Amino acid sequence: MKTIDIVVGFDQREAVAYHVFCQSVLEKASRSVRFLPLVYQSLVEYDETHADGSNSFTYSRFLCPYLMNFTGRVIYADGDMICNTDIAELWDMYDGDKAVQVTKHDYLTKANKKYFDSKNENYPRKNWSSLIIWNCGHLKNRVLTPKLVSDKPGSFLHRFAWLEDTEIGELPKEWNWLATEYDANEKAKLIHYTLGTPCFREYRNSDFSSDWHTTFERTIQGMSKF
Helix, strand or coil: CCCEEEEEECCHHHHHHHHHHHHHHHHHCCCCEEEEEECHHHCCCCCCCCCCCCCCCCCHHHHHHHHCCCCCEEEEECCCEEECCCHHHHHCCCCCCCCEEECCCCCCCCCCEEHHHEECCCCCCCCHHHEEEEECCCHHHHHCCHHHHHHCCHHHHCCCCCCCHHHEEECCHHHHEEECCECCCCCCCEEECCCCCCCCHHHCCCCCHHHHHHHHHHHCCCHHHC
8 A cells, every 4th residue: 555645844933833734644544654744954956036035945845756767756845734535535536537626625714824924914815835645756857956946936836836726736726725815615625724723823813723722732642741
């Protein structure tokens, strides 16, 4: 049975979010899982030239096919998420005819600011790139070298402009449910705290925050003994 590979966005300023997300995946996974944290300083061949990202993995996420040696498949997920069901369900949605599969959000944000006091602007295909099933071996994805990702603007990368629309597969919205931006949904399989993870004081009591806090408590369970 193949191990499920997941690349997860990591930013030291919200490191706890990464660990809580991994905890939520591991608790429910029916297959072995292998995590690769997307840590900027470990990407020795990549030079981050963009100045408009709200976190350290805003652009490096597009290196996933490169990091997987342009073979196989991998899931990419932002670190500000929790998974409420078996990640194998998402893994099994893989379509080898598509270069990527994403949730095709079509919305206008409810907030003009988000975590770290960053601007939260509307733009085409907003949040499509926050959860991706990558077909790393797809020929079109071979253009995603460290140099190209460093050189290209966000409008090119986050809109998947190197692909034809027919090469972008669709994932159910329940697999990238945007907290606060979308209404409550008990059937949400993956909750995305896109405006701010509840680890931040100003988002501590935001929508779906109880899901995050209960997972956090399980993550640190037993720490009081040390």
